[in-house]
Amino acid sequence: MKVKEIYLDYAATTPVDPEVIEVMTQCLGPSGDSANPSSSHAAGRRAKARIDIARGQIAERICAPAENIWFTSGATESDNLALFGVMQANKQRGRHMITSTLEHKAVLDAAKILESQGVDVTFVRHNADGVINPHDLAASIRDDTVLVSIMHVNNETGVLQDIEALGECCRERGVLFHVDAAQSTGKVPLSVSDYPVDLVSLTAHKTYGPMGVGAIYIRQGVKISPIIHGGEQEGGYRPGTLATHQIAGFGKAFALADPDREAPLLKSRRDQLWEGLRKIECASLNGHATQRSPHVLNVTFHGIEGESLRAALSDIAVSAGSACNSNIADPSHVLRAMGLSDALAASSLRFSVGRYTSESDIDYVLGRVEQEVSRLKELANGAPDWTTS
Template sequence: MDEGLPIYLDYNATTPMDPKVVEAMRPCLESVFGNPSSTHAYGRKAKEILEEARTRVAALLGARPEEIVFTSGGTESNNMALCGVARARKAQGRHIVTSRIEHPAVLEPCLALMEEGFDVTFVNVDAHGMVDPQEVLAAFRSDTVLVSIMHSNNEVGTIQPIKAIAQAAKARGIIVHTDAAQSVGKVFVDVDDLGVDLLTVAGHKLYAPKGVGALYVRSGTPMERILFGAGQERGLRPGTENLLEIVGLGMAAAVAKDQLVEEIPRLKALRDRLQDLLFKAFPEARLNGHPEQRLPNTLSVSFPGTTVDLLLGAMPMVAASAGAACHSDQVRISHVLEAMGVPREVAQGTLRFSVGRFTRREDVETAAAIIQRAVRQVRDQT
């Protein structure tokens, strides 16, 4: 990061583009401008690098290239998965199961489907933000056609038992979708190991540009189109492909695949160092999320006796995310912390720190000192 800017500990919000991604995209800015649907040399070259990107994304997920559909990002992928499958299977049933801690890109399509006559069950989570597969199983009905549970939570990092949920669902003929926007590139994600039918990827969580993503669609999965036009992307996502950013996503996937083995323990060491420094200074602080089954880069901490607005104001040289919003005398905590049962007076002082590819140990240690000073300052003021 540039000198003079805050230490960036908000990689779950978005990631900077990897230099290799930028370099891979350069030809699309300078010379490769053809339409991949064109049959002349310009179009064939564009098609070639489009399919290379598809192969790279598929390799990261353990999928086949033809099962990757490029989209504009995680939100579109989730909408396509939920609405596409629900509408395609409405003759078999109109019941969907999801969780209370999903990203709005899943919750909002579910609410929209309810307006179309679908019934949605929102299962609870435990104090660690973990979905119990038995609760999901108990929610299944004879008319359940789709279950969508996120792979990992974007706020607290808890990794969900998707494999067990998928096994229970598949035994009943239920389609399984998982929003893996926060997981892909941080942990190993294999569609066959998980047993899912659909999986969401968001480029900007993966050191690719904003505005590009992918949806893994297992061959044979029933899907209705939610967009209409020409026949690109198996007819599921019409429109001329965003070649520039798709190439970036492909390179981001290739880099992640090459680096995951080394990057996972490095991220975990950085996260744990920050956690140790903060909890040594504030043993009364609360860790949110599962202590073990969570993303290696994610740390959600509640500091009792503080509020996030004052905390963030006291630490302008650290970029982090808030777990609550404070306005005058009202505090609105996140739906995730609320579902986990975090007391309001604790949740109002929650910050999420997420390290990433360009985080250094000295960044974490400097940030810890800044955060410690901010917490003490806010407590002295209140």
């Protein structure tokens, strides 16, 4: 008999929507629009038309001009282009940037390399709920600050930053503001025409599109240097032959990703999950209780080793944190930055719901988690105090 499997790791990646698959398939094979979109012949023009449509769909989703959307291989590359490209192109303005210890490794590791190249990096304060106060950001900005990079929706806790207020702090001081919005689309509103942002990193695979393709929004007039060389595609910002099928799927995925339609369903499933989990005596929520995306819950199970619980829940896809750090044994850097001890951070799991999560899925997960937590607590009786604090 086949074991029931429940997928609750939508923050790591999402299944590709059938409508997206259909559009991608139309760009593959000898009869598909599979020519090089840079070619001037009819087949090339058809492929380029596909890309133009997708660029417009992505731009419409974030309320941006289509001419400010540039394709990359994903949000990691977009983050790197934003940090390295801006700091290189604007080095005459200063050598200081600001980010936070809550960011994705794509930003943190890039910032570490920039530090080794002489850039002064400040990590702005946040509270225990993982929220950055705009006043703290304003106090961190210096005369030589070039760039601020802050994530919109945290990929591990789901905490939602007030990018409008943070962006105003930057705009008042003439500082460029980069936002990693990989987790935002389809879950929360994201309008670059309303928010004072200069660069936004996007990806397809968190929004029911294919892996391996992303984009960056660059506001008109922002100076940025390419970090890859070898062609004039994408305005010279990102040379290389464009992957028509991936980009077409990316566009369709964003066209379908309406937060007004999807967020209420996601919130309902998330709240159903938390109402059940909070009844488990040892469970506590990580991150702000209300200032959060509707699709992510990060929960600490005090006295339970997170990897043991995850292994016991082999029929449920959940994670101990970012998928990008899954091969690293250390506890979540985000949770530790929020003040959790190594032991408590290691006792935490991330649950993330999505478009295909049903009420019955949540009921099943709650029953399994309660069963395994009870079993593991029995096994942990007599464990030393440091495992629970």
